[in-house]
Amino acid sequence: MATETKKDTRTAQQAPTVTLTIDGQEVTVPKGTTVLEAALGMGIHVPTFCWHPKLKSVGACRMCYVEIEKMPKLAVSCATEAMDGMVVHTDSDLVKRGRKAVIEFILANHPLDCPTCDKGGECDLQDLTFKHGFDDSRYDFLKMRFTEGAVHTTFDDVRIGPEIILNRNRCILCYKCVRANKEAFGEYDLGAFERGNITEINAAPGREVSNPFSGNLVEICPVGALTNTDWRYKIRVWLTKQARSICPFTSSGTNTLLWKEDHQQKIFRCTSRRNDDIDDGWIADVTRYGWSYVMAEDRLQTPLVKKEGKQVPVSWEEAIDLVARRLTEIDDTKGNVCIGGLINPQLDNESLHAFNKFMRVTIGANNVDHRLDYPMLPAQGDTAYSILSSQPFSIADIDTSDVIVSFGSDMLKEHPNEYLRMRKAYMFRQAKVFTINPYAVKNADIASVDVVYAPGTDEIVVNAICLAAIEEKLVDAGRAAGLKDKIVPNSAAEAAETAGVELDDIKIIARSLADGKQVTFLVGELVARCAEREPIAAAIANLNRLFGLTDKGQVARLARYANSKGAEKLGLTPFPAPEVKAKLERIFGGWPENEALTTDKMLVQMNKEAINAGLVVGANPLLLYPDREFARECLERLDFLVVCDSFETETTAIADVVLPLASWAEYAGDYVNLEGRTQHAEAAIKPRFHSRPALEIIEQLARAMDKPLFESADERRREVAEVLAAQAVLPWPNDYFEVSFDNAAADSEYTIPVFVGDDPHHAGHLTEKSPSLSNFVSEAYVEMSIELAAKLDVKAGDSVRVESEAGKVIVPVKVSDYLDTDAVFLPRNFSSAQVNSLLMRKKRVNRVKITRVAD
Amino acid sequence: MSFYSPVITNAAEVAQSDDLHLFRYVEDPEQHNVDTYEKHGGYVAWKKVLTSMQPDEVIAEVKNSGLRGRGGAGFPTGMKWGFVPKDSPKARYLICNADESEPGTCKDRVIMERDPHAMIEGMAIGAYAIGSHLMFCYIRGEFGHCIDQVEAAMKQAYAKGHLGKNIYGSGYDLDMVVHTGGGAYICGEETALLNSLEGEKGLSRIRPPFPAVAGLYASPTIVNNVETLAAVPHIINRGADWYKTMGTEKSAGSKIFSLTGHVNRPGNYEVPLGFNLKTLIYDEKYGAGIPNGKKLKAVIPGGASTPYLKPDMIDVGLDYESLASVGSMLGSGAIIVLDEDTCIVWSIMKLIHFFRHESCGKCTPCREGTGWLEQLITRIEHGEGRPGDIEKIDDLCGNILGRTICPLGDAAVMPIQSTIKHWRDEWQYHIDHKKCPCANTHEFK
Amino acid sequence: MILTEESVKAIKEKVKLYPQRKSAILPALTIAYRQVGHLSDEIYQEISRATRIPYVEIAEAATFYTMFPKAPRGKYLIQVCHNISCALLGADSLIGYLEEKLGIKKGETTPDNLFTLISVECLGSCATAPMMQINNDFYENLTRAKVDEILEELKAKA
Numbered sequence A: 001m002a003t004e005t006k007k008d009t010r011t012a013q014q015a016p017t018v019t020l021t022i023d024g025q026e027v028t029v030p031k032g033t034t035v036l037e038a039a040l041g042m043g044i045h046v047p048t049f050c051w052h053p054k055l056k057s058v059g060a061c062r063m064c065y066v067e068i069e070k071m072p073k074l075a076v077s078c079a080t081e082a083m084d085g086m087v088v089h090t091d092s093d094l095v096k097r098g099r100k101a102v103i104e105f106i107l108a109n110h111p112l113d114c115p116t117c118d119k120g121g122e123c124d125l126q127d128l129t130f131k132h133g134f135d136d137s138r139y140d141f142l143k144m145r146f147t148e149g150a151v152h153t154t155f156d157d158v159r160i161g162p163e164i165i166l167n168r169n170r171c172i173l174c175y176k177c178v179r180a181n182k183e184a185f186g187e188y189d190l191g192a193f194e195r196g197n198i199t200e201i202n203a204a205p206g207r208e209v210s211n212p213f214s215g216n217l218v219e220i221c222p223v224g225a226l227t228n229t230d231w232r233y234k235i236r237v238w239l240t241k242q243a244r245s246i247c248p249f250t251s252s253g254t255n256t257l258l259w260k261e262d263h264q265q266k267i268f269r270c271t272s273r274r275n276d277d278i279d280d281g282w283i284a285d286v287t288r289y290g291w292s293y294v295m296a297e298d299r300l301q302t303p304l305v306k307k308e309g310k311q312v313p314v315s316w317e318e319a320i321d322l323v324a325r326r327l328t329e330i331d332d333t334k335g336n337v338c339i340g341g342l343i344n345p346q347l348d349n350e351s352l353h354a355f356n357k358f359m360r361v362t363i364g365a366n367n368v369d370h371r372l373d374y375p376m377l378p379a380q381g382d383t384a385y386s387i388l389s390s391q392p393f394s395i396a397d398i399d400t401s402d403v404i405v406s407f408g409s410d411m412l413k414e415h416p417n418e419y420l421r422m423r424k425a426y427m428f429r430q431a432k433v434f435t436i437n438p439y440a441v442k443n444a445d446i447a448s449v450d451v452v453y454a455p456g457t458d459e460i461v462v463n464a465i466c467l468a469a470i471e472e473k474l475v476d477a478g479r480a481a482g483l484k485d486k487i488v489p490n491s492a493a494e495a496a497e498t499a500g501v502e503l504d505d506i507k508i509i510a511r512s513l514a515d516g517k518q519v520t521f522l523v524g525e526l527v528a529r530c531a532e533r534e535p536i537a538a539a540i541a542n543l544n545r546l547f548g549l550t551d552k553g554q555v556a557r558l559a560r561y562a563n564s565k566g567a568e569k570l571g572l573t574p575f576p577a578p579e580v581k582a583k584l585e586r587i588f589g590g591w592p593e594n595e596a597l598t599t600d601k602m603l604v605q606m607n608k609e610a611i612n613a614g615l616v617v618g619a620n621p622l623l624l625y626p627d628r629e630f631a632r633e634c635l636e637r638l639d640f641l642v643v644c645d646s647f648e649t650e651t652t653a654i655a656d657v658v659l660p661l662a663s664w665a666e667y668a669g670d671y672v673n674l675e676g677r678t679q680h681a682e683a684a685i686k687p688r689f690h691s692r693p694a695l696e697i698i699e700q701l702a703r704a705m706d707k708p709l710f711e712s713a714d715e716r717r718r719e720v721a722e723v724l725a726a727q728a729v730l731p732w733p734n735d736y737f738e739v740s741f742d743n744a745a746a747d748s749e750y751t752i753p754v755f756v757g758d759d760p761h762h763a764g765h766l767t768e769k770s771p772s773l774s775n776f777v778s779e780a781y782v783e784m785s786i787e788l789a790a791k792l793d794v795k796a797g798d799s800v801r802v803e804s805e806a807g808k809v810i811v812p813v814k815v816s817d818y819l820d821t822d823a824v825f826l827p828r829n830f831s832s833a834q835v836n837s838l839l840m841r842k843k844r845v846n847r848v849k850i851t852r853v854a855d
Numbered sequence B: 001m002s003f004y005s006p007v008i009t010n011a012a013e014v015a016q017s018d019d020l021h022l023f024r025y026v027e028d029p030e031q032h033n034v035d036t037y038e039k040h041g042g043y044v045a046w047k048k049v050l051t052s053m054q055p056d057e058v059i060a061e062v063k064n065s066g067l068r069g070r071g072g073a074g075f076p077t078g079m080k081w082g083f084v085p086k087d088s089p090k091a092r093y094l095i096c097n098a099d100e101s102e103p104g105t106c107k108d109r110v111i112m113e114r115d116p117h118a119m120i121e122g123m124a125i126g127a128y129a130i131g132s133h134l135m136f137c138y139i140r141g142e143f144g145h146c147i148d149q150v151e152a153a154m155k156q157a158y159a160k161g162h163l164g165k166n167i168y169g170s171g172y173d174l175d176m177v178v179h180t181g182g183g184a185y186i187c188g189e190e191t192a193l194l195n196s197l198e199g200e201k202g203l204s205r206i207r208p209p210f211p212a213v214a215g216l217y218a219s220p221t222i223v224n225n226v227e228t229l230a231a232v233p234h235i236i237n238r239g240a241d242w243y244k245t246m247g248t249e250k251s252a253g254s255k256i257f258s259l260t261g262h263v264n265r266p267g268n269y270e271v272p273l274g275f276n277l278k279t280l281i282y283d284e285k286y287g288a289g290i291p292n293g294k295k296l297k298a299v300i301p302g303g304a305s306t307p308y309l310k311p312d313m314i315d316v317g318l319d320y321e322s323l324a325s326v327g328s329m330l331g332s333g334a335i336i337v338l339d340e341d342t343c344i345v346w347s348i349m350k351l352i353h354f355f356r357h358e359s360c361g362k363c364t365p366c367r368e369g370t371g372w373l374e375q376l377i378t379r380i381e382h383g384e385g386r387p388g389d390i391e392k393i394d395d396l397c398g399n400i401l402g403r404t405i406c407p408l409g410d411a412a413v414m415p416i417q418s419t420i421k422h423w424r425d426e427w428q429y430h431i432d433h434k435k436c437p438c439a440n441t442h443e444f445k
Numbered sequence C: 001m002i003l004t005e006e007s008v009k010a011i012k013e014k015v016k017l018y019p020q021r022k023s024a025i026l027p028a029l030t031i032a033y034r035q036v037g038h039l040s041d042e043i044y045q046e047i048s049r050a051t052r053i054p055y056v057e058i059a060e061a062a063t064f065y066t067m068f069p070k071a072p073r074g075k076y077l078i079q080v081c082h083n084i085s086c087a088l089l090g091a092d093s094l095i096g097y098l099e100e101k102l103g104i105k106k107g108e109t110t111p112d113n114l115f116t117l118i119s120v121e122c123l124g125s126c127a128t129a130p131m132m133q134i135n136n137d138f139y140e141n142l143t144r145a146k147v148d149e150i151l152e153e154l155k156a157k158a
């Protein structure tokens, strides 16, 4: 497997161990291991309810009793540290009696409504009662009941969130849900109220449990107290099978299971498939619930071809023939450079590679890009930004870092999995976390210092940190030599002032970067999507050099989409890394000669009618490209536009040919996560309706053009493996970059900085089609601080007009207490409001004005 | 309504004694004033400690005195202080446990209302011994007047330079915070107290780690009872050897006993440990016997969590080991006396209701067990018991005892088990005859 | 706003006393309770805003502790201890006597909104039993005559 994952050597140091005996077998484990973990590690089953491998032990349920010689009482193994010489029995009579007693206590007030409980078949309580419990209950009183209203029924269901149903009668008070919510997710919408035997789990009074990780609560509930509407009462669990899949919406590639039924060819749910290297078993809601777009009934069913101005259904043969014919025609009459190709980096490796080969060999044009949402991409391959983007990164290394910086990244929204790792490092290892952003982000509560700088001063903040380190002599002089002359301004104080941040905060960060033993410095989408990203990347490269961060940790820009890293490594950019390009050149038997075009440049060429045909696979540039007007104008000028998608979109609407695309769940594929780790996703069901995987479409197209791409599937796989094996990491330069800065004045009329990104419950244009996710958020909104709402005299839910120089949208207001500046946030990817129409691709900071729409 | 609790004490007797000390000035209406407290020798120990003793010496003195915790568990105080790691870079905290909520116990309140500086001085000495610069007094929220008294005393202590920065020019800083509870007996249990003080719900924590190693805010923390701490200045002033002249070999010193229930003179009495229980109940100076000449039915010797004693067991010393030898415990020193007309099952019903209500709900056996027991016991007392109920109760008690996170589970079941052992016939009578056999004359006047 | 500016200020002062802000939950609830006489979701929200402690944590803590009524009650909250020491000296009949005198059942409030009667766990006045707490004050060694007197006095004051 080609992987650039770094293994941290620090943790592999000889840790002290202890040796103990469990059920007659001796075992040696690292000091600090619990008796339970030691036993589980040996394959000895010890039953538990409240223990969770990724949460702190609380020893509440008392199910995990073991007998330890020389200890007077039964010990709870989940909270007892293994000690040298311990002799442990996990199955003695005393232990069995203890467990039975616990089950009896739990069952006393449990409704035992298994026939109508959807957890049946995968309920820990059911399973453990079966294995360890009494066969009758000695409790002969009326069971305690929580009921809504006066109706006494075991169906005491309360909806506590868009997707969560709570049945308090079934709850066994293991507190896992509340603990996970607070400890692991940092969310405060669920609680355990009252006390003693009337303790109840519930949503915070008057609120909903709708945080971006809420689905995990359902998954870890050991009984049927928490279920989700996505799955409940649709099918019995034992009738389903599972496909081992991975998340197609986030770049971590969190591991999942798709629960499916073969006869009906239906998917029923998605759950986690714990992989400690990647996800700790937690998956974001977007991962858990996103799949349901696959089962949507409004998917594109057949190819469509525009005839007399109207798109009409046609057969695949007709569509493919038409596309092949038209592309050949344009190729013949106008030249191959007149065809451009954009592909969604959520697609699998083989599709990406086939597309690359199709564009660069079959068509013979260098017009390939997968970065549809990054405006003004550099027109060469060796920029600071390219270097930064190519850096290796390891998720697990976040765990062991003692200093973690997230820069220009709304982690919760864009990198939920890494966000959780950051939280974990803070919660469990007291790592210092710093968040540095142009608007206040939600994860800031774990930050020892949360810096919010003036939009558009990104590189100045980074320079401020460097300058502070030099001024305070935190780094040795030799290292610092030469930097001061290359950057602006002259002093940390001046830089802090320009960026509107506290100098003291900057100094604290500088000190931590200097003192940190293992530093993780993460750069996010706010940098990647910035129209002037090069100076920011250069400043970060300087910072890395000054503090020697990569020598003691990692500095990385986090790839955004499920296969962004794969697309980069497979060379689906105008400027692949040198080794990648060399590999491709060999495989392709040459390299197109035309100037390599980024997404922007392709659009410009379309506008000039220098590109006449476009092939868009799986993407919706009209909704995504950060300048809607411009994108529309360009695409509409094309003579011939082919769009492959699973749904009708703004972009398919203007296409000449629309080809129905199969979803990731309908074919097997490999994906490269942001660490460079290649992972396989199995197919869960066959492609629905008449959709086809991208790979199949591209191959058919090439064949129809008489230029088959591969001789065999084996050859295709070999090629992909070969390209992936190429070194894609670009070396840091040996000197500091110049970083200059000119402070553009704010527009007069439009004063409020606007940031456009993803809602935490959505990613890409497909999730809008997931009914479960739409239960959380189904339309665009403008998110603002309490103060700004007060200033604008609007409240949550009010309709407002958000207007920029480029365009306007009308959206409802969302007020968030963690925002504390005037900047506003709007989620893209909702067809309810095309928020990309507010953006202009060349503008570094887009600004808007907001007015209330009279009702 | 008087400001002080009108509770009877044996202050006069204590004042006559050379050794008894906790109650010496509790009938002096000005004792809560710092000037009066100082006049009576207050803050001398604190000054001595700060100006002439090393923390280790303080710990050694308290260790040698044989002082044991008066909050219930009776753990040797000096030894506990010694558990605080010497090399921890973290802050350390001393907490005075003034949550006094164990039914039958009303002794700490007297100290806080009438002699609050004794507690504060003891806290300060304890804080110094463990290297703490911030100490808390966790007072149950219902004790409005105690809270006022302690806060006022604290302000006076600050004003007089007994607390604050650079105390007595020693360079030692010490701050104090009065923290008030919200109505939860469990918050007297030290780990639940820590959670409560941290702003969590008062759920008990699993041990280890012990608070002395990782307590409040995961820092080394010592929790001591009010009475324990109030004894400390006297030990410093008069020495460990003096303290040991009182009490028995393993139970040194004196202790306050709250004598309640069916006695003629309910009250708080300070006596040396080892004092005879029967004397305390019947002597005219103390309980003065059972009202209306009634006979004794049972005694709960150490608060609602301790096993009952039968009348033939009360000729026993009030000290840790003697009470253990008759199958009970000294506990918090709350002696509850039940006369012959009182039903044992009725009294147990009162207790289990309390423990069910006060269970924090974290661990299964305590949460579910106390609820189940309350229902069973209530139905027996109401004449609705079923054959087998007593055996079931006994068995459930066994499934709780020693199986819970904190000792509340044990506290709930030990009294029950003791009464099933000693008064099984009375339990059985309820079931066989479907009624309570006792007069239960608990009318108030 | 339910909480007065004074209460909010007092709450913010409390936050400063502790090494970690969450510790101020109970003091904050106490201040709110003393001002309002009971607690509610809105109050938790206001405390949350004043202290920047998550709302749910405040609600969880508030419901855990039994000292704070969670709904409006009469001007005088009469809490009678019903635990063992008080019960032995007639707490149950004291409750009965109060029910009779006030014309309400335990858990109810008099129609004039003056008295709410409840029974509670041990209040640490065991040697001066039976007893009751009315708002912040303890009344001990109760007799019928004393109870009559106390109620008269309170009515007169109201």
Ligand SMILES: Cc1cc2nc3c(=O)[nH]c(=O)nc-3n(C[C@H](O)[C@H](O)[C@H](O)COP(=O)(O)O)c2cc1C
Residues within 6 Å of the ligand: B068, B069, B070, B071, B072, B073, B074, B075, B077, B097, B098, B099, B100, B101, B102, B185, B186, B187, B188, B189, B190, B191, B223, B224, B225, B226, B228, B229, B406, B407, B408, B411
């Ligand atoms: C359920 C329970 C309630 C307790 N309540 C109190 C209390 O109200 N006051 C107290 O001082 N100790 C109480 N304790 C004992 C404390 O946990 C702790 O042992 C004591 O405060 C230590 O102080 P000491 O060593 O001075 O006795 C309680 C223990 C338990 C298990």
Ligand code: SF4
Residues within 6 Å of the ligand: A170, A171, A172, A173, A174, A175, A176, A177, A178, A201, A220, A221, A222, A223, A225, A226
């Ligand atoms: S709802 Fe489920 S996870 Fe939460 S405490 Fe109850 S049983 Fe445990």
Ligand code: FES
Residues within 6 Å of the ligand: A047, A048, A049, A050, A051, A058, A059, A060, A061, A062, A063, A064, A065, A076, A077, A078, A079
């Ligand atoms: S798993 Fe150990 S107590 Fe619950």
